Amino acid sequence: MPLLSADPAAFPAEPPVDLDDLACIAAHDWAAFSALPEMTDHWSRPGWADGARAYYWMLAFPDASALTELALHCQEALSPLGLDPVPARDGLHITLARVGGRDTVTHGRLDVLAQTAARLLPSAFTLRTVPLAGSRGAVRFTVGPWRPLVQLHAALLQAGRAEGITPPKPTAHFRPHLSIAYNNRRRDARPVVDAVASLRSRLAVDVDVAEVQLVELRRDGVTYRWDVLESLPLTAPDFVGQVRQ
Numbered sequence: 210m211p212l213l214s215a216d217p218a219a220f221p222a223e224p225p226v227d228l229d230d231l232a233c234i235a236a237h238d239w240a241a242f243s244a245l246p247e248m249t250d251h252w253s254r255p256g257w258a259d260g261a262r263a264y265y266w267m268l269a270f271p272d273a274s275a276l277t278e279l280a281l282h283c284q285e286a287l288s289p290l291g292l293d294p295v296p297a298r299d300g301l302h303i304t305l306a307r308v309g310g311r312d313t314v315t316h317g318r319l320d321v322l323a324q325t326a327a328r329l330l331p332s333a334f335t336l337r338t339v340p341l342a343g344s345r346g347a348v349r350f351t352v353g354p355w356r357p358l359v360q361l362h363a364a365l366l367q368a369g370r371a372e373g374i375t376p377p378k379p380t381a382h383f384r385p386h387l388s389i390a391y392n393n394r395r396r397d398a399r400p401v402v403d404a405v406a407s408l409r410s411r412l413a414v415d416v417d418v419a420e421v422q423l424v425e426l427r428r429d430g431v432t433y434r435w436d437v438l439e440s441l442p443l444t445a446p447d448f449v450g451q452v453r454q
Contacts, residue, residue: 212359216382220344224384228355231339238342238351238386242405245398251293251346251391252431262427264308264319266326266365267435269422270301275414276338277301280350280389283341283408287348290401292390293431300432303352303387305421306365307377316438318372323423323439326368331360333419333443338387340409348405349388358385361421361443393431419443 213224221241227233270276280297288294295301308314308322334357338350352358363380370376392401420442424435 212356212363212380213383214381219382219384221384225355228359229353231337231353234353234355235339235342235351239340239409242343243402245343245345245402248343248392248396248398248401249345250394252393252428257428259428259430262425263310264314264438265424265426265435266305266308267422267424267426268303268305268418269424269435269437270416271299273301273414273416276416279338279411279414282411283348283389286408287390287401287404290404291393292348292401293393294390295388296432297389300434301387301389302433302435303358303385305358305362306369306383308369308423309374311425314374318374319423319438322368322372322374323441325371326365326421326423327441329364329368330421330441330443331357331364332446333417334446336416336418338414338416340413341389341405341411342409343401343405344386346392347386347388348390348392348401349386352385352387355385357418359383365421391431 212228215223221237225234225237277297280295280301284294284297336352338352340351341348342351343349359380362383366376366380420440422437423439423441424437426433426435
């Protein structure tokens, strides 16, 4: 059975055919983004008004200086478009899975969830940010390989189910990405696609993923901020692998 399946609400709706091949993943992301006729307002999201809060699993990269510099370069080049940039020095992240709202999940349940998740986490791994692409509501780096991210997502959802916390979206519909700017209005996608295309030759950056964060995420105007509740180490890998290009 494939790890991922089609989902009209996801972007891209179809998953790439190879979760380990960076070239395949990048081409798949770009084909979907470059075919968009229109971009939507990222902030027009039910339940996520300014000040909204919820608990999430995520990966954060505050110490990844090469990734920060790459994001800053791309954000500067895209600034004429009037997008809302993600704070590059302390805001870059990969959202993994929603846990729940503050009205449905207590801190006691979060503590137990973290303990259960810690026993299920897979091995640490290395991600590569491959060419810039985008979605209906954001400009974002393609990241890969996808397989370790999908396995991590599945482990976190397994922990949630074990503690009676039902995930709102299954792993089969997960589409990993790393946003650097959010689109803030409906617009013709072509100018954004063309601007992103001019940045796709930038060198890739590798980022080591050695821990996962359980956070209280909040919307603060036109950005996301969070407080880390737990930072759980991934298990030590049996060997150091190389990212497959």
